[in-house]
Amino acid sequence: MKEGKKNAQRIIPDTSSVIDGIISTGVEREDYRDYDICIPEGVVAELEAQANRGLEIGFRGLEELQKLQDMAKEGAIRLYFCGKRPNLDQVKLARGGEIDALIRETAREAKGKFITGDRIQSMIARAKGIDVDFVKPEYKERGPLIVDKFFTPDTMSVHLKNKVPPMAKKGSIKEVRYVQIRDEPCTFYELKEISRELMDRARSDQNSFFELSFTGASVLQIGKMRIAIANPPFSDDVEITIVRPVASVSLDQYRMSEMLKERIRAQRGILIAGPPGAGKSTFAAGIATFLNDKGFVVKTMESPRDLQVPPEITQYGPLDGSMENTADVLLLVRPDYTIYDEVRKTRDFEIFADMRLAGVGMIGVVHANRAVDAIQRLIGRVELGVIPQVVDTVIFIDKGEVANVQTLQFTVKVPAGMMEEDLARPVILISDFETGRNEFEIYTYGEQVVVMPLGNEEARKPAWALAEGEVQSVLQEYASGPVSVEMVSDSRALVKVREKDMPRIIGKGGSTIDDIEKMLGIHIDVRKFESEKEEKKKGAKDTRPHRPIIERSSRHVILNVPELATQDVEVYAGETFLFSATVGRHGDIKVRTDSDVAGNVMEAVETGEAVWVKVA
Structure with missing residues (x-):
C-alpha cells in the first residue's frame, strides 16, 4: 500500500459505502476532504463480479470509483488501493461473507476508519475491535425524475x-x-x-x-x-x-349488483379474468379496498408489488424467491382474504388451491380471453372434482368494466346431449350469475375432460339430432319403407311411417313400441305419413349423424356405434371426411393404432373436434 500524506486521516470504505455513494457525498460536503481514501481490492473484485453478472449495482459501484478517481486528480482526496485481491473461491462464496471478511482484515491492516453502510458489517467489525463508522445513505429531498x-x-x-x-x-x-x-x-x-x-x-x-x-x-x-x-x-x-396506474378505482365506479358485492364478501374463491391491459389489477385493488373498508383482514401476494391499496393492507412478495414460503407465512397471519396477483404457473394455481382449501378467502388475477378460459386453466392443475371448492366465481373484466360473471356448481347428472340414465356422472355446471342460465358443463368422457358449451334451443339441436338418428336406426328394422323422426323434446319423438308399417312397429297391444321406448328411454308417438308427397320428402332425407364412443386398445382405435351395426358408413371430424368403413355386427369400427386414419381420429379427439358417423 502506498503511503499517504503524513498525519493525514485515512478511511477504508466497504462495498456498500461505495455503491451508495457515501464517500463521494462526504467529500462534496468536505467531511472527507484532504483524506487518504484506501479502497480494498476486495471491494473492486466484488463490484467487478457484480458488473460481469449484469447487475446494475456493480456498474453503479464502478462509476463511484471513477468519480473518486476524478476527485483525487483534482486534489480533493488521495486515493489508494490496498489489501489482497480475493481468489476465485472467495468470490464464489461472497454471499457467505468471505469477501466481507477479507475487506475487514484489510481495514485492520490499513489502520484507518472503516466506513460501511451495512449494519451487519459494522456490528462484526465493532465486535472484532475495528474502528468503524456505520453511515446510512442520505435521504435527500427528492425532486422530479x-x-x-x-x-x-x-x-x-x-x-x-x-x-x-x-x-x-x-x-x-x-x-x-x-x-x-x-x-x-x-x-x-x-x-x-x-x-x-x-x-x-x-x-x-x-x-x-x-x-x-x-x-x-x-x-x-x-x-x-x-x-x-x-x-x-x-x-x-x-x-x-x-x-403506472392512471386511476385508483373503487367498486362504486363499476356496474355491480349488491348481490355480487355480497358474494364477494362471503369469503369465496374468486378469479378475476381478462386479457392483458383490461384493468384486472385495478379491479382487484378496488376489491381489496372494499373488503378492507368492510372490516376484513386483507393481504396481497404479488410479484412485483404494484397494486394500489391502502397502507392497512400489507403487500407480500415471494419469500426467499418462493410464493409457497409466502403462503406458509400468510397462513400463520390468518387473513380473511388474500389477493393473489398474476396467477400464471402451475405452482401458482396449486398454492392458490391450497390456501383456499385451508379456509382463506382467495381472489386471483388470471390472464384469459373468456371467463370459461380462466376455469379451463385449472384443469389438470387442480383435481377436477375440487375445482368448484377452489373457485366458485369468475369475474371477467374487459376494457375496465365487469363484462361477465360466472358461477360454478358441482352436481351429478346426465351430461347435455346424452340420453341414457346410466351415463350420469359428476358434472361441473358453469352458470351466468345474473340470469342463472347454464352456459357450460365440464365432465370426464373416457380419459378426456370435456368442456361443453350449452346454448339456446338452436344450440341444442345437434345433440337432439344424434337421438333422432338413433331412433330412426332402430325403427328402420321394423319398417319396409322410409321412417321420419323428429325430436320434439329431449324425451319425446314424433315418428312418421307408412300406414302398412304401423302395426309391425306398434305390435300387439302396443308391446313392441313399449319395448322400443324402454330401450331408447324416450316416448315415441307413431303416426302415418299424411300424403305421398310428405312420404317422399321424408324418405329422401339422409340418415342423421351419430356420435361414436371412442376407445383405444393396444392395437386398435375402436369407434362404437351399435345402432349402425353391419351398415356402410362414413366417418367425419367436424366437417372433414376421414374414411369409409363397414360397421361390424357388434357395432364396432376398428382401425389399427399405427395407421394414419387412427392418428387423425385421436388428433380430433385431443383437439376437441367432434367425431361423427353417418350411413353412406
Missing part, C-alpha cells in the same frame, strides 16, 4: 429503447393509444443516465425498492411506478419500460 417529463396525466406507460423514439400508451383502459412522444430517438448515454437515477432512487427512497434483479434485467418499484430495465445479453439493446 428525468422520466417524469415523458408522462402526462393520461399516460399509462412509457417505453424507451436505444435508437428508437420514446413511445407511450395513452388514454384510458377503455381506449388505449400507442403513440410516439418525441422525434429524436433515445441514446445509449441518455438511457444509462435514466437507469442510474432510477437505481439511486430505488436504493435510497424509503417508498421505493428493488423487486427483482437478474443478469441483464432489473425490476424496480418507485412510488406508484413499476420500472423494468433490460440490458444485453437478456435483450438486444438497452430498454426501459415504466408503467
Whole structure:
C-alpha cells in the first residue's frame, strides 16, 4: 500500500459505502476532504463480479470509483488501493461473507476508519475491535425524475429503447393509444443516465425498492411506478419500460349488483379474468379496498408489488424467491382474504388451491380471453372434482368494466346431449350469475375432460339430432319403407311411417313400441305419413349423424356405434371426411393404432373436434 500524506486521516470504505455513494457525498460536503481514501481490492473484485453478472449495482459501484478517481486528480482526496485481491473461491462464496471478511482484515491492516453502510458489517467489525463508522445513505429531498417529463396525466406507460423514439400508451383502459412522444430517438448515454437515477432512487427512497434483479434485467418499484430495465445479453439493446396506474378505482365506479358485492364478501374463491391491459389489477385493488373498508383482514401476494391499496393492507412478495414460503407465512397471519396477483404457473394455481382449501378467502388475477378460459386453466392443475371448492366465481373484466360473471356448481347428472340414465356422472355446471342460465358443463368422457358449451334451443339441436338418428336406426328394422323422426323434446319423438308399417312397429297391444321406448328411454308417438308427397320428402332425407364412443386398445382405435351395426358408413371430424368403413355386427369400427386414419381420429379427439358417423 502506498503511503499517504503524513498525519493525514485515512478511511477504508466497504462495498456498500461505495455503491451508495457515501464517500463521494462526504467529500462534496468536505467531511472527507484532504483524506487518504484506501479502497480494498476486495471491494473492486466484488463490484467487478457484480458488473460481469449484469447487475446494475456493480456498474453503479464502478462509476463511484471513477468519480473518486476524478476527485483525487483534482486534489480533493488521495486515493489508494490496498489489501489482497480475493481468489476465485472467495468470490464464489461472497454471499457467505468471505469477501466481507477479507475487506475487514484489510481495514485492520490499513489502520484507518472503516466506513460501511451495512449494519451487519459494522456490528462484526465493532465486535472484532475495528474502528468503524456505520453511515446510512442520505435521504435527500427528492425532486422530479428525468422520466417524469415523458408522462402526462393520461399516460399509462412509457417505453424507451436505444435508437428508437420514446413511445407511450395513452388514454384510458377503455381506449388505449400507442403513440410516439418525441422525434429524436433515445441514446445509449441518455438511457444509462435514466437507469442510474432510477437505481439511486430505488436504493435510497424509503417508498421505493428493488423487486427483482437478474443478469441483464432489473425490476424496480418507485412510488406508484413499476420500472423494468433490460440490458444485453437478456435483450438486444438497452430498454426501459415504466408503467403506472392512471386511476385508483373503487367498486362504486363499476356496474355491480349488491348481490355480487355480497358474494364477494362471503369469503369465496374468486378469479378475476381478462386479457392483458383490461384493468384486472385495478379491479382487484378496488376489491381489496372494499373488503378492507368492510372490516376484513386483507393481504396481497404479488410479484412485483404494484397494486394500489391502502397502507392497512400489507403487500407480500415471494419469500426467499418462493410464493409457497409466502403462503406458509400468510397462513400463520390468518387473513380473511388474500389477493393473489398474476396467477400464471402451475405452482401458482396449486398454492392458490391450497390456501383456499385451508379456509382463506382467495381472489386471483388470471390472464384469459373468456371467463370459461380462466376455469379451463385449472384443469389438470387442480383435481377436477375440487375445482368448484377452489373457485366458485369468475369475474371477467374487459376494457375496465365487469363484462361477465360466472358461477360454478358441482352436481351429478346426465351430461347435455346424452340420453341414457346410466351415463350420469359428476358434472361441473358453469352458470351466468345474473340470469342463472347454464352456459357450460365440464365432465370426464373416457380419459378426456370435456368442456361443453350449452346454448339456446338452436344450440341444442345437434345433440337432439344424434337421438333422432338413433331412433330412426332402430325403427328402420321394423319398417319396409322410409321412417321420419323428429325430436320434439329431449324425451319425446314424433315418428312418421307408412300406414302398412304401423302395426309391425306398434305390435300387439302396443308391446313392441313399449319395448322400443324402454330401450331408447324416450316416448315415441307413431303416426302415418299424411300424403305421398310428405312420404317422399321424408324418405329422401339422409340418415342423421351419430356420435361414436371412442376407445383405444393396444392395437386398435375402436369407434362404437351399435345402432349402425353391419351398415356402410362414413366417418367425419367436424366437417372433414376421414374414411369409409363397414360397421361390424357388434357395432364396432376398428382401425389399427399405427395407421394414419387412427392418428387423425385421436388428433380430433385431443383437439376437441367432434367425431361423427353417418350411413353412406
